[in-house]
Amino acid sequence: MTISANLGFPRIGRARELKRALEAYWAGTISANELEEVGRNIRLVNWDLQKGRGIDVIPSNDFSFYDQMLDTIEMLGAVPTRYQGVVGVSPFDRYFAMARGTESLSAMEMTKWFDTNYHFIVPELSPDLTFEWDGKRVLESFQEARSHGITTRPVIVGPITFLRLAKVKQGAKSALAYLDDILPVYVNILAALRDAGAEWVQIDEPALCLELEQEWLEAIGRAYRVLSAAAPRIMLATYFGKADDKLANLLSLPIGGVHLDLVRAPEQLENILDAWPKGKTLSLGLVDGRNIWRNDLSQSLTAAEKVVERIGPQNTQVAPSCSLLHVPVDLAEETDIDPEIASWLAFATQKLDEVVVLAGAADEGRDAYAPAFHDSDDAKASRRASPRVNKGGDADRNVNTARSLRSQRIEAQRDLSLPQFPTTTIGSFPQTEAVRQARATFKKGVLSAAQYDEFLKEETKKAISFQEEVGLDVLVHGEFERNDMVEYFGERLAGFLFTKKAWVQSYGSRCVKPPIIFGDVSRPAPMTVKWTTYAQSLTQRPVKGMLTGPVTILQWSFVRDDQPRALTCQQIALAVYDEVVDLQAAGIRIIQIDEPALREGLPLRASDWQEYLEWAVKCFKLASSAAGDSTQIHTHMCYAEFEDILPAIAELDADVISIEASRSGMDLLDVFKRSGYANDIGLGVYDIHAPRRPEVAELKGKIESAAGVLKPEQIWVNPDCGLKTRRWEEVKPALANMVGAAKILRNESIR
Numbered sequence: 001m002t003i004s005a006n007l008g009f010p011r012i013g014r015a016r017e018l019k020r021a022l023e024a025y026w027a028g029t030i031s032a033n034e035l036e037e038v039g040r041n042i043r044l045v046n047w048d049l050q051k052g053r054g055i056d057v058i059p060s061n062d063f064s065f066y067d068q069m070l071d072t073i074e075m076l077g078a079v080p081t082r083y084q085g086v087v088g089v090s091p092f093d094r095y096f097a098m099a100r101g102t103e104s105l106s107a108m109e110m111t112k113w114f115d116t117n118y119h120f121i122v123p124e125l126s127p128d129l130t131f132e133w134d135g136k137r138v139l140e141s142f143q144e145a146r147s148h149g150i151t152t153r154p155v156i157v158g159p160i161t162f163l164r165l166a167k168v169k170q171g172a173k174s175a176l177a178y179l180d181d182i183l184p185v186y187v188n189i190l191a192a193l194r195d196a197g198a199e200w201v202q203i204d205e206p207a208l209c210l211e212l213e214q215e216w217l218e219a220i221g222r223a224y225r226v227l228s229a230a231a232p233r234i235m236l237a238t239y240f241g242k243a244d245d246k247l248a249n250l251l252s253l254p255i256g257g258v259h260l261d262l263v264r265a266p267e268q269l270e271n272i273l274d275a276w277p278k279g280k281t282l283s284l285g286l287v288d289g290r291n292i293w294r295n296d297l298s299q300s301l302t303a304a305e306k307v308v309e310r311i312g313p314q315n316t317q318v319a320p321s322c323s324l325l326h327v328p329v330d331l332a333e334e335t336d337i338d339p340e341i342a343s344w345l346a347f348a349t350q351k352l353d354e355v356v357v358l359a360g361a362a363d364e365g366r367d368a369y370a371p372a373f374h375d376s377d378d379a380k381a382s383r384r385a386s387p388r389v390n391k392g393g394d395a396d397r398n399v400n401t402a403r404s405l406r407s408q409r410i411e412a413q414r415d416l417s418l419p420q421f422p423t424t425t426i427g428s429f430p431q432t433e434a435v436r437q438a439r440a441t442f443k444k445g446v447l448s449a450a451q452y453d454e455f456l457k458e459e460t461k462k463a464i465s466f467q468e469e470v471g472l473d474v475l476v477h478g479e480f481e482r483n484d485m486v487e488y489f490g491e492r493l494a495g496f497l498f499t500k501k502a503w504v505q506s507y508g509s510r511c512v513k514p515p516i517i518f519g520d521v522s523r524p525a526p527m528t529v530k531w532t533t534y535a536q537s538l539t540q541r542p543v544k545g546m547l548t549g550p551v552t553i554l555q556w557s558f559v560r561d562d563q564p565r566a567l568t569c570q571q572i573a574l575a576v577y578d579e580v581v582d583l584q585a586a587g588i589r590i591i592q593i594d595e596p597a598l599r600e601g602l603p604l605r606a607s608d609w610q611e612y613l614e615w616a617v618k619c620f621k622l623a624s625s626a627a628g629d630s631t632q633i634h635t636h637m638c639y640a641e642f643e644d645i646l647p648a649i650a651e652l653d654a655d656v657i658s659i660e661a662s663r664s665g666m667d668l669l670d671v672f673k674r675s676g677y678a679n680d681i682g683l684g685v686y687d688i689h690a691p692r693r694p695e696v697a698e699l700k701g702k703i704e705s706a707a708g709v710l711k712p713e714q715i716w717v718n719p720d721c722g723l724k725t726r727r728w729e730e731v732k733p734a735l736a737n738m739v740g741a742a743k744i745l746r747n748e749s750i751r
């Protein structure tokens with residue numbers, strides 16, 4: 001019988017119970033026991049749900065109180081030395097110290113989990129690190145499910161992925177050199193699971209979808225030969241891409257089976273079927289674990305049937321492409337979505353049903369599941385035919401993306417009369433309690449539109465006068481009317497849908513509610529002109545129009561899967577283009593198009609980077625090409641890792657790019673200089689998140705050393721990111737010092 005399997009279920013809880021419990025625990029209002037109880041309930045509810053929906057293979061240890069990589073760090077005893085002294089009263093104390101820091105300890109680094117918007121805690125490999133099986137949660141959750149009547153397939157992060165994502169600290173050996181240290185720990189864990197009655201274990205190795213060097217490829221074989229000797233049968237789970245270049249290697253190993261992501265890389269199926277060894281299980285990732293669209297069951301069944309015919313139903317599993325962690329829990333929670341659009345969607349709970357139907361139909365034929373196939377076919381047809389999806393018209397109109405030469409633009413922008421080392425900010429000012437309150441009461445209808453408008457005008461006015469007083473050269477309106485840099489625009493664009501409860505974990509207790517791009521994108525009306533021009537009417541100094549770039553809007557949304565991402569991005573770019581046209585016509589001379597997500601959109605394999613960068617750059621240029629020579633285009637990126645994508649950054653040809661330069665220091669500027677980068681660079685001279693106020697002397701030093709590397713006339717001065725999350729008490733003195741430093745240097749160079 002074809003088996004239905006799941007790789008992981010969202011762990012935040014149906015109503016974000018985990019988020020609330022975590023925050024209550026951190027605030028000291030609930031105890032460790034109460035937090036444990038909330039976790040236990042979520043696990044039991046998830047297990048019962050999966051069992052109730054008919055899933056045969058149900059995971060355990062997919063739950064985490066913060067992050068699965070942090071759990072792995074704990075499980076392997078790989079706790080960095082600086083946290084080892086944190087003992088405390090509850091087992092959570094050290095765990096959360098690593099995740100979030102304490103008064104005296106900084107948190108561990110966090111970064112994005114492959115190309116998802118989920119963040120994991122980065123393991124650290126230092127010379128003094130030793131390993132020992134420590135956290136027993138993997139065993140306990142297996143036993144917990146078992147005493148609840150469910151024999152689960154425990155999930156752990158595999159050794160290759162763990163090491164590949166780890167950060168090697170100074171003086172440590174190479175990451176791979178730790179493999180022999182951690183394998184014995186894995187062996188202990190696997191043996192304990194086997195002894196506890198686990199028949200299978202799922203070992204997650206998404207790193208197998210990366211391009212790996214020869215030594216890593218060899219390590220896979222070495223690792224899994226050791227592990228399979230101790231383990232229950234191993235289901236080696238690869239996802240987020242293709243792993244077929246490692247399969248010959250994998251299939252020769254004594255593991256129980258391999259999971260393939262057939263949503264991201266359907267082509268791998270054909271390549272491996274011929275070589276499939278007798279008796280090994282193939283897990284088919286046919287249901288998209290990364291997106292919210294209803295499965296095309298007919299198409300998926302064709303693949304499943306082919307596999308069943310070749311290797312037999314007993315060796316075939318049907319599963320989501322990856323853990324369902326990356327999609328919201330249940331579509332049934334969304335009661336306000338338009339029914340037509342709702343019929344196109346499937347969240348985690350609905351995806352379980354799809355998996356069960358596919359496994360069943362692979363054995364009994366589609367007629368046994370006729371209603372499900374009927375609904376799926378209908379949804380596909382309705383999506384294809386819906387005028388709300390395909391608007392035709394000018395969504396794909398042609399626009400010339402070329403701007404004049406930079407030298408010509410410099411001349412045309414001279415009348416902006418900016419001083420040397422112009423100062424500005426990244427765009428947002430503090431979203432105070434009052435600002436959030438006003439928005440909430442307006443949404444509830446307590447505050448009238450006119451009253452809310454009045455409130456926003458007042459805030460904007462205050463922000464403008466503060467900026468004038470402190471002496472900034474290029475001002476911003478402050479973005480008090482905006483909730484979020486993607487949501488604000490998405491709510492004003494056609495083709496976007498906003499949900500009420502479709503939360504997805506971003507990290508720890510933080511959840512995001514990505515918009516759903518379901519159709520052709522267009523801009524029915526101006527989105528930012530009102531507030532930008534209002535701010536400009538209050539001052540003689542230039543006010544920057546603030547826009548979110550097309551790649552970032554795309555990257556932080558659930559994107560339609562019925563056309564290439566590049567095309568959707570181009571439609572968003574055209575909407576931003578229209579906004580640039582209107583801002584410019586309204587007299588705005590400087591426009592910033594933020595692209596903080598440009599880098600995170602990079603595909604997992606470097607060989608695919610070029611293609612992505614080509615369309616991503618083209619979309620930015622398309623959006624900014626509406627600007628005439630005299631309109632200055634800025635962009636902002638929140639990071640400093642540019643070396644490998646610098647040609648693409650240069651190709652954006654923004655007049656000014658503001659970057660993080662406070663932590664990365666001046667090495668980065670060398671990179672820009674060596675590449676011959678000639679446009680202006682806004683130095684993020686201070687880290688807005690650092691608790692310490694930046695002093696004039698140190699800020700001045702930073703600008704000076706930058707002026708020693710780049711041409712002084714290339715340099716702008718700004719904080720390293722938006723100030724939305726900061727308090728005015730921090731912002732005011734910090735900006736005063738920043739402007740002060742620029743002014744001193746200006747005066748010195750005049751003399």
Ligand SMILES: [Zn+2]
Nearest residue numbers: 637638721722
């Ligand atoms: Zn930023």
